[in-house]
Amino acid sequence: MARDHLGEFEQIVLLSVMRLGEGAYGVPIRHEIQNRTGRQVTVGALYATLDRLEAKGYLRSWFADPTPRRGGRSKRYFKLLPGGLQALTEYKAMLDQMWRGVRLKGAPNV
Amino acid sequence: MSDMFDPRPPRIAERLLMKIVGGRDAEVIAGDLREAYSDRGGGRLWYCSQVASCLLVRLSPHRRLVPDLRYDLHYALRILRRNPGYAVAAMICLALGIGVNTTIFSWLDEMYLRRLPVPDPTHVVSVDRAGGPPCSWREYRDFNQSLSSFSGIAALIPKGTYMDIDRVNDQIHAEVVSANYFHVLGINPKLGRPFLPSDDTPASDRVVVMSDRVWSRRFQRDPQAIGKLIRIEDRWYRIVGVAPPDFRGASAPLAVDAWVPLATYPHYQPQLAADASAAGPGVFLIGRLAASQTIAQASAELDVVDARMRQAAPKNPRLSIRMSVRSIAGYSWAEARRGLLPVATLLAAVAGIVLLIACINVANLLLSRAAVRQREMSVRLALGAGRGRLIRQAITEGLVLAIGGAGLGITLGFWTNQLIGAMLPSSNPELAIHTLYLDVNGRVMAFTAAISILCALLFSISPALENVRADLTPTMKGQSGPGAGARQSRQRDLYVIAQVALSLVLLIAAGLLVRALQQAKSTDPGFATDNRFYIRLFTPEGDFTPPAATSLYQRLLDEARSLPGVRDATLSFAVFGFMDGDCASITQAESPRKLSLNVVESNYFNFVRVPLLRGRTFSSADRPESPRVIIVNETMARRWWPGEDPIGKTAWLGCDGSKPRVPAEVIGVARDSKYGSLDEQPRPFYFVYWRQVWWNGFFALMLHTAGDPHELAQPLLTLARTGGPNLRIYEMRSLNDLVALSLWQVRWQAGLLAAFSLLAIVLATVGLYGVVAYMVAQRTREIGIRMALGAQSIDVKWIVLGRGLRLTTIGILLGLVLSAAATQLLRRFLFGVSPLDPAPFTAAALAWILISMLASYLPARRATRVDPVVALRYE
Numbered sequence: 004m005a006r007d008h009l010g011e012f013e014q015i016v017l018l019s020v021m022r023l024g025e026g027a028y029g030v031p032i033r034h035e036i037q038n039r040t041g042r043q044v045t046v047g048a049l050y051a052t053l054d055r056l057e058a059k060g061y062l063r064s065w066f067a068d069p070t071p072r073r074g075g076r077s078k079r080y081f082k083l084l085p086g087g088l089q090a091l092t093e094y095k096a097m098l099d100q101m102w103r104g105v106r107l108k109g110a111p112n113v
Numbered sequence: 114m115s116d117m118f119d120p121r122p123p124r125i126a127e128r129l130l131m132k133i134v135g136g137r138d139a140e141v142i143a144g145d146l147r148e149a150y151s152d153r154g155g156g157r158l159w160y161c162s163q164v165a166s167c168l169l170v171r172l173s174p175h176r177r178l179v180p181d182l183r184y185d186l187h188y189a190l191r192i193l194r195r196n197p198g199y200a201v202a203a204m205i206c207l208a209l210g211i212g213v214n215t216t217i218f219s220w221l222d223e224m225y226l227r228r229l230p231v232p233d234p235t236h237v238v239s240v241d242r243a244g245g246p247p248c249s250w251r252e253y254r255d256f257n258q259s260l261s262s263f264s265g266i267a268a269l270i271p272k273g274t275y276m277d278i279d280r281v282n283d284q285i286h287a288e289v290v291s292a293n294y295f296h297v298l299g300i301n302p303k304l305g306r307p308f309l310p311s312d313d314t315p316a317s318d319r320v321v322v323m324s325d326r327v328w329s330r331r332f333q334r335d336p337q338a339i340g341k342l343i344r345i346e347d348r349w350y351r352i353v354g355v356a357p358p359d360f361r362g363a364s365a366p367l368a369v370d371a372w373v374p375l376a377t378y379p380h381y382q383p384q385l386a387a388d389a390s391a392a393g394p395g396v397f398l399i400g401r402l403a404a405s406q407t408i409a410q411a412s413a414e415l416d417v418v419d420a421r422m423r424q425a426a427p428k429n430p431r432l433s434i435r436m437s438v439r440s441i442a443g444y445s446w447a448e449a450r451r452g453l454l455p456v457a458t459l460l461a462a463v464a465g466i467v468l469l470i471a472c473i474n475v476a477n478l479l480l481s482r483a484a485v486r487q488r489e490m491s492v493r494l495a496l497g498a499g500r501g502r503l504i505r506q507a508i509t510e511g512l513v514l515a516i517g518g519a520g521l522g523i524t525l526g527f528w529t530n531q532l533i534g535a536m537l538p539s540s541n542p543e544l545a546i547h548t549l550y551l552d553v554n555g556r557v558m559a560f561t562a563a564i565s566i567l568c569a570l571l572f573s574i575s576p577a578l579e580n581v582r583a584d585l586t587p588t589m590k591g592q593s594g595p596g597a598g599a600r601q602s603r604q605r606d607l608y609v610i611a612q613v614a615l616s617l618v619l620l621i622a623a624g625l626l627v628r629a630l631q632q633a634k635s636t637d638p639g640f641a642t643d644n645r646f647y648i649r650l651f652t653p654e655g656d657f658t659p660p661a662a663t664s665l666y667q668r669l670l671d672e673a674r675s676l677p678g679v680r681d682a683t684l685s686f687a688v689f690g691f692m693d694g695d696c697a698s699i700t701q702a703e704s705p706r707k708l709s710l711n712v713v714e715s716n717y718f719n720f721v722r723v724p725l726l727r728g729r730t731f732s733s734a735d736r737p738e739s740p741r742v743i744i745v746n747e748t749m750a751r752r753w754w755p756g757e758d759p760i761g762k763t764a765w766l767g768c769d770g771s772k773p774r775v776p777a778e779v780i781g782v783a784r785d786s787k788y789g790s791l792d793e794q795p796r797p798f799y800f801v802y803w804r805q806v807w808w809n810g811f812f813a814l815m816l817h818t819a820g821d822p823h824e825l826a827q828p829l830l831t832l833a834r835t836g837g838p839n840l841r842i843y844e845m846r847s848l849n850d851l852v853a854l855s856l857w858q859v860r861w862q863a864g865l866l867a868a869f870s871l872l873a874i875v876l877a878t879v880g881l882y883g884v885v886a887y888m889v890a891q892r893t894r895e896i897g898i899r900m901a902l903g904a905q906s907i908d909v910k911w912i913v914l915g916r917g918l919r920l921t922t923i924g925i926l927l928g929l930v931l932s933a934a935a936t937q938l939l940r941r942f943l944f945g946v947s948p949l950d951p952a953p954f955t956a957a958a959l960a961w962i963l964i965s966m967l968a969s970y971l972p973a974r975r976a977t978r979v980d981p982v983v984a985l986r987y988e
Binding site: 028029030033045046047048050051066069072073074076077078079 | 137138140141142143144145146147148149151152162163165166167168169170
């Protein structure tokens with residue numbers, strides 16, 4: 004299998020982890036995705052994807068910071084690893100290649 | 114409870130998450146969810162769906178179920194589209210099962226679960242004493258303001274009454290209420306105003322709020338109806354409001370059509386106006402719990418009130434039962450809830466069996482599909498699909514079928530409901546469950562969804578396992594694996610056996626109920642019913658003084674006797690199934706026992722052919738001012754004065770409280786008969802003379818006719834109308850019809866069960882036919898060889914028929930054993946017929962043998978048409 008191939012949702016998740024930087028854990032990641040894409044994301048799907056990305060070596064995670072608002076349960080923070088950054092870059096480059104010279108009807112010229 | 118935001122998410126869902134996902138992952142997810150839960154301010158459903166998403170992911174071997182599910186679904190739909198015949202067959206089977214269950218559940222929902230259509234219904238509670246009124250009107254007025262656990266309490270009395278609008282007389286159910294009733298429930302009339310505190314005094318004007326139903330039926334939804342005058346119980350009432358359409362009062366199953374304030378209600382107003390401290394009638398209470406108060410707190414507070422009431426009236430037996438507070442769900446009439454419980458259980462069980470049979474049928478169908486698709490599965494396995502993945506695929510297909518079945522089933526549910534409703538008697542005042550209607554609310558939907566998923570799992574798991582067991586090499590070569598065929602056919606055999614056994618249970622139960630119906634019909638009610646006809650009349654107190662009513666009834670009686678074709682006539686307060694109760698005791702000091710009575714004319718006993726075993730009947734010498742006399746029945750004579758002659762003995766009549774108790778002399782003993790229902794046990798009963806004791810204005814004027822009693826209906830009605838517009842006229846019936854009507858429940862149960870068992874048989878027959886036909890298809894080659902070797906067509910037929918019969922016989926034996934156990938639960942419906950009555954058992958077994966012959970005959974005939982040459986050409 005093509006190891007460094009990103010799925011669409013994986014891409015979105017990686018991007019939101021990157022955008023959030025220091026504060027990237029479950030709740031804000033979901034918020035980020037929902038606010039920016041308008042998609043409703045279930046926790047189940049989100050953590051499944053995060054686990055997969057971590058297994059692929061694109062992310063790393065650690066547990067920290069239990070607060071009373073969470074019923075004293077710790078958060079799991081995520082951080083983008085160089086591998087993840089590279090996968091995103093490759094993906095974007097690939098898409099850019101594909102888009103080059105293509106013009107959609109009614110859309111502004113890129 | 115539910116209107117307050119609870120920062121803690123649903124406990125069960127959270128626990129499920131910790132249990133199944135487990136470990137640190139679960140910790141983190143639970144923390145995230147709790148944070149998000151309080152951010153969005155609740156949403157139990159949302160929370161549960163989030164947890165479900167985690168579980169789905171967790172159950173998937175690659176933790177990739179969610180994206181895959183879409184492929185599965187897509188694939189399932191494509192497969193079903195390609196084989197519409199099989200999909201439709203499966204869905205119809207399921208629709209039958211699911212439809213029946215949806216109907217029954219929606220019925221149970223109405224009886225036991227549905228809340229009042231008011232804001233925040235979970236906070237609405239009722240207070241009673243073992244189904245009776247918890248306190249008097251006066252007591253209610255005293256403590257009503259002092260309770261802190263309620264934001265308000267309203268008093269009500271449900272009443273069967275009548276209403277005149279433009280001279281049309283309607284029998285309706287009304288609630289006689291305290292003026293804060295609508296306020297406590299949180300209901301705003303859709304038109305006009307609710308009651309005001311000023312309506313709560315005896316001096317107020319009479320006002321009424323009526324139901325949307327009456328408003329549209331009698332006023333054609335005219336807003337001008339507000340302010341009009343209507344008559345209720347012969348008093349003029351001004352219409353001040355119309356209730357919202359979905360609100361039918363707080364006395365389900367009764368559908369209430371009018372609400373009137375208690376203080377001005379004709380029965381109570383004079384007493385309350387005359388004496389400000391009068392106790393007034395006993396009232397039921399409904400209350401709304403104050404915010405953050407629980408039923409337990411309200412109950413504790415009422416206990417204190419209760420203790421005070423008991424102190425004030427230490428002797429009152431009514432107070433010996435504790436006040437109980439419960440949240441209102443389903444019928445608020447506890448007796449109706451309890452009384453219908455056995456029927457409800459029976460229906461639920463039967464509906465469950467039908468569903469099981471339907472599922473087995475679909476499983477069978479899927480199994481044959483599995484055989485056809487073995488090659489496809491082998492290919493997918495060979496290409497590296499995981500076995501779990503294939504199982505999931507099969508279950509997805511099952512779910513798609515179940516969803517289709519559920520959709521059809523809900524539609525079907527409407528029809529079944531109409532059917533069940535149509536089988537109920539249209540007028541039975543005591544039962545009043547003709548308000549039955551299917552309301553597809555969230556709960557019913559959830560139930561249907563749950564059973565559909567259950568079905569899908571039930572019927573798709575075993576074919577799914579069958580799929581993945583496929584042995585790769587032979588199937589890919591186009592041969593069927595040797596083991597698989599045998600295993601599959603064994604499984605199908607088991608299915609058929611189970612179906613036959615289950616449907617046999619239903620058939621036998623239906624047969625027993627039919628026997629019970631016969632038995633009940635042949636029960637002697639103990640009084641003459643042939644050529645007897647009655648009309649029930651009522652002289653309301655406001656329009657008739659007792660002497661005026663007495664002389665009116667006497668005139669009607671005399672004139673009825675002289676109608677052509679009438680042999681005799683009499684007056685009786687009670688008719689079979691409708692009577693009144695009183696209390697009596699042997700000595701004055703003894704606490705009174707409850708028993709039923711009838712108020713009759715002196716020729717009553719001769720009229721209904723109930724002989725007096727001892728003593729005399731009433732006579733004109735028994736006048737209101739002369740000593741009170743009663744006639745008792747055998748059972749009362751035997752139980753109250755065992756071994757003694759009851760004639761001349763004294764009984765003290767009357768309950769404690771309302772009226773002073775009076776001594777009455779027993780002057781006669783009448784033979785026992787049935788009074789309330791055909792299956793009742795002998796019970797104490799007594800009769801009083803209507804010329805001596807004025808009861809309450811209700812009388813059935815009964816005729817003994819020479820010919821068909823129904824021919825007297827018109828003359829009798831004409832005669833009754835001479836009583837003037839104030840004489841209320843209720844139903845007219847022959848006594849034969851009345852007794853038959855009392856059997857509606859048995860008839861209804863027998864009918865329903867017969868319909869269900871028919872459905873079960875149809876499903877099981879389809880299953881049997883499928884199995885036998887499949888066997889013929891599989892053994893075509895073998896049959897060809899046999900025929901080539903000289904087997905006659907009769908031999909071939911027997912191979913096939915024998916197979917069907919063998920399966921059926923095993924099913925029947927199993928079914929008989931199951932039935933013998935199951936019918937014990939039917940005992941209370943059986944009118945004394947033994948649950949092991951051999952007739953239904955034998956008949957049902959024979960019926961199934963016949964059905965199995967028919968179901969296997971077609972495939973058998975097809976088998977004999979096998980051309981050996983064609984069959985062997987495949988070799």
